[in-house]
Amino acid sequence: MTSDATWAGSMPAVYDDCLGPVLFEPFAHELATRAAALRPARVLEVAAGTGVVTRQLRAALPEAAIVATDLNAGMAAEGARRVPDVEWRTADAADLGVPDASVDLVVCSFGAMFFPDRPAAYAEAARALAPGGRLLFTVWDVVDRSTFTAAVVAALAEVLPEQTPQFIERVPHGYADPAVVTTDVVAGGLAVERFDTVVLPAEAPSARSLAEGFCLGTPLRFALELHGPLDELTDAVAARLTERLGEGPLSGELGAHVVTARAAD
Numbered sequence: 293m294t295s296d297a298t299w300a301g302s303m304p305a306v307y308d309d310c311l312g313p314v315l316f317e318p319f320a321h322e323l324a325t326r327a328a329a330l331r332p333a334r335v336l337e338v339a340a341g342t343g344v345v346t347r348q349l350r351a352a353l354p355e356a357a358i359v360a361t362d363l364n365a366g367m368a369a370e371g372a373r374r375v376p377d378v379e380w381r382t383a384d385a386a387d388l389g390v391p392d393a394s395v396d397l398v399v400c401s402f403g404a405m406f407f408p409d410r411p412a413a414y415a416e417a418a419r420a421l422a423p424g425g426r427l428l429f430t431v432w433d434v435v436d437r438s439t440f441t442a443a444v445v446a447a448l449a450e451v452l453p454e455q456t457p458q459f460i461e462r463v464p465h466g467y468a469d470p471a472v473v474t475t476d477v478v479a480g481g482l483a484v485e486r487f488d489t490v491v492l493p494a495e496a497p498s499a500r501s502l503a504e505g506f507c508l509g510t511p512l513r514f515a516l517e518l519h520g521p522l523d524e525l526t527d528a529v530a531a532r533l534t535e536r537l538g539e540g541p542l543s544g545e546l547g548a549h550v551v552t553a554r555a556a557d
């Protein structure tokens with residue numbers, strides 16, 4: 293059984309190799325810098341994936357106790373392999389399994405878009421936070437603000453013009469409205485302290501690795517598998533992406549919202 297939030301089998305490794313450094317590392321640095329400025333002693337990371345942000349948090353907060361969690365056991369296992377010097381657990385964002393008021397900072401990098409009930413996940417973060425603690429998180433802006441991802445969407449439309457998978461626009465880039473995000477955070481019992489729309493530069497080694505990352509290392513693969521052999525469709529997306537962007541190395545931009553929310557004192 294798969295869903296829009298499933299990462300299983302080879303997906304975590306492909307995600308980390310092909311997409312981690314390109315799409316997630318730039319904002320990982322941004323989040324770790326903001327986390328360090330808050331000087332938390334106890335940090336809980338939600339939807340930590342393969343540990344792209346976790347690694348940066350560990351480096352930025354060498355004294356802090358850090359627990360990293362993810363819904364998918366395969367992601368958490370890959371994270372534990374790549375960032376072994378924090379504690380890893382499998383947990384749903386809506387049921388984190390930590391005591392009330394037990395952490396100073398909850399961090400979530402590009403996870404909220406996948407949560408079926410975002411106010412419930414924010415309420416769970418609020419429950420875990422000590423009075424005055426912070427939730428620091430990122431969500432993608434609309435897809436046109438991210439060069440490489442927008443090109444993948446265009447390539448997919450050329451490869452499957454009749455039944456173009458909408459996963460990218462609907463899920464990772466489908467939670468981009470600042471008003472909606474703010475309303476959900478407040479519904480979860482937190483106050484939005486800072487909401488920044490940020491554009492960062494990004495580099496990708498090749499169009500081919502981007503196509504492989506999206507087609508094989510994200511839940512887009514389940515939508516593609518409905519339309520034909522995955523390897524052939526990946527090759528076709530890679531070819532169209534190369535026509536659009538060149539073989540690489542490639543330069544582009546990433547657009548996202550970076551949000552700090554505060555628990556009540």
Ligand SMILES: C[S@@+](CC[C@H](N)C(=O)[O-])C[C@H]1O[C@@H](n2cnc3c(N)ncnc32)[C@H](O)[C@@H]1O
Pocket residue numbers: 297298299312316338339340341342343344345361362363364367383384385386400401402403406407408
């Ligand atoms: C795009 S990845 C981001 C991973 C990581 N934070 C990063 O920046 O590389 C989204 C992550 O959300 C996780 N996820 C999806 N639904 C979740 C849920 N309900 N609770 C916790 N994690 C979830 C997925 O397993 C995946 O690791």
